[in-house]
Amino acid sequence: MKAEEILAKVDHTYLKQTATWEDIQRICDEAVTYHTATVMVPSCFVPRIQAKYGDQLKIATVVGFPNGNCSTAAKLAETAQALADGASEIDMVINIGMLKAGETDYVTGEIRALKNLVGDRVLKVIVETCFLTEEEKIAACGCVNDGGADIIKTSTGFGTAGAKLEDIELFKKHIKPGVGMKAAGGIHTREEMEAFLNAGCCRLGASAAVNVLKGEIDA
Secondary structure, three states, rough: OHHHHHOOOOEEEEOOOOOOOHHHHHHHHHHHHOOOOOOEEEEHHHHHHHHHHHHHEEEEEOOOOOOOOOOOOOHHHHHHHHHHHOOOOEEOOOHHHHHHHOOHHHHHHHHHHHHHHHHHOOOEEEEEEEEEEEEEEHHHHHHHHHHHHOOEEOOOOOOOOOOOOHHHHHHHOOOOOOEEEEOOOOOOHHHHHHHHHHOOEEEEEOOOHHHHHHHHHOO
């Protein structure tokens, strides 16, 4: 797999609590140069990116991040503002406690509400696999299916573990046709990136991808 092919499926990510505008400009410049799928950034930077870069790149941002247990109304407000500011993709965190309590109708309803707001733009749903049993992961797939989301995503990168191939294999068995998969968290090597893509992921969340692969393109 060529480096360019991998990077075209990478959400070039910088979500550290200490992120500054200088950090964000750096990853945006890299995203433009290396043609990543999006930049994945905190929502406060979305208006500045839109103003500076315009149509040069797609902006993705996170909602209810990283814990997921704010109210649905708060997630909707956060989403509406991000869309108005120029975001084209939203990565929401589910209410993990509600899922673990078996309240799947709540989780599905929240996903559906955000997808209705997002419309034709992309909604990814972070289920934070590190906190879930296998049964709960399967239930999360059902919520994503029934809620109408575009992509199921493994992790925030802020939990106790990140993406695992076995979770992607499990998702493949339980998501409906047309739902994509995104692996995120702890992806640091070319081999890991290729493994997740070969397993069926349409996106990768990675902060390291450009640094790992740009040498091949610049050579």
